[in-house]
Each structure stands twice: as structure tokens, then as C-alpha cells.
Amino acid sequence: DTGVSQDPRHKITKRGQNVTFRCDPISEHNRLYWYRQTLGQGPEFLTYFQNEAQLEKSRLLSDRFSAERPKGSFSTLEIQRTEQGDSAMYLCATLAGGQETQYFGPGTRLLVL
């Protein structure tokens, strides 16, 4: 257990529905990252926050995706109008200031039918 938690662990939804995932970081970590991992591939960067500020978004993140980190604590990732291509594992990782090692949560596995 790295101290990073994600909820839910699994989500099955129908195409066109909206889904929201949550990540709770290690409390003193000011940076929070979201990655997406598809089968047989390494994780790909989606976006990251420093405290409550979203500092970068990948081109992978279409306008159907939105992420927030209110008050610099937990973060949510929402996908609107889900598509079958959104099926993947969504990973959250956190990083303490001045450090280089990111700690990953267990991930949320999304299946879009």
C-alpha cells in the first residue's frame, strides 16, 4: 500500500454515460498526476496538478475529460459521454515537493460497453 487511494476500483458503464473517478493522495504530496494505461502498454500521462492548479494537460485529454483538485487535496477525473475507446486503467500518482519518486494508487479500471 503506497498511501494513495483511488475509488472506485472498477467501473462498468454504457457508452454515452458520464463517469467520475476520485484519487486521494498522500497528505503532504503537493503534486498529483493522472495517467491512462491500456492493455499491453505503459501508462500515458494525462494531466497534473501542483496544489489546486492544473499545470499541464496532454493532447490525449480530449474536451470530454476534465480534472479538478479543489483545495489541493483529493482530485477527480470526469469523462463525459464515454466511448468504448475510453476503456482503460486510470492511474493516479502523487509526488512530494522537491522529490522525484511518484507513488501510484491501485488504479480504476473502466470498461465502456
Place this chain on the structure above:
Amino acid sequence: GDSVTQMEGPVTLSEEAFLTINCTYTATGYPSLFWYVQYPGEGLQLLLKATKADDKGSNKGFEATYRKETTSFHLEKGSVQVSDSAVYFCALSDQSRGNKLVFGAGTILRVKS
């Protein structure tokens, strides 16, 4: 952009065999290099890291040396165990780019008793 290339798997070894998983990278800056491991049913865990050229990271009998001249960070272990069966990911991050991780595709290791 930055990228990481790993040897394709799966790699199948007998217990106590020597392991090498090749990893090479392309980066414009001065990245830190990592090996993460994902055991079946578990999240990503840091295995080892190296932050500058000629550094050697080591953990649990695994080693990797940051070779700037060959842009490589190969993972080695002298004697593998069945419990080492997992997926291994090579990754890099650069502080000037927000420390976001760039991963290779992963290498599946299977160790037979």
C-alpha cells in the same frame, strides 16, 4: 519528445537464471530514470531509480546503471525467483517538464520453477 524503448516480452526464465531487460531512452534534457514493477493484481511500485549519469540504482537484488553515453538503463538480476514474475516498466522524468513520467511499453517476466 522524450521516449523510452524496452525489449519486448514476454521473457521466460527458469528459477536462478540471470535476467537482463534492456531499456533505452531519448531525451533532450537531463532526466531521472526509473524501473517500476507491477505484480499480478497490484499497482505500480517503484523498484529502483537513478538521477544522474553513472548512478547505479539497486533494490531486492535488481540493479540498473544510468549510461548517458549509450542512453540506456538496463535492468539486471543475478538469480531470479518465481516471485519476480511481473511486468517491468522503464520510465524517465525531467524536472524541467514537471516530473511527468514517460514509460516504456513494459516487459512481462515469467519465471518457472
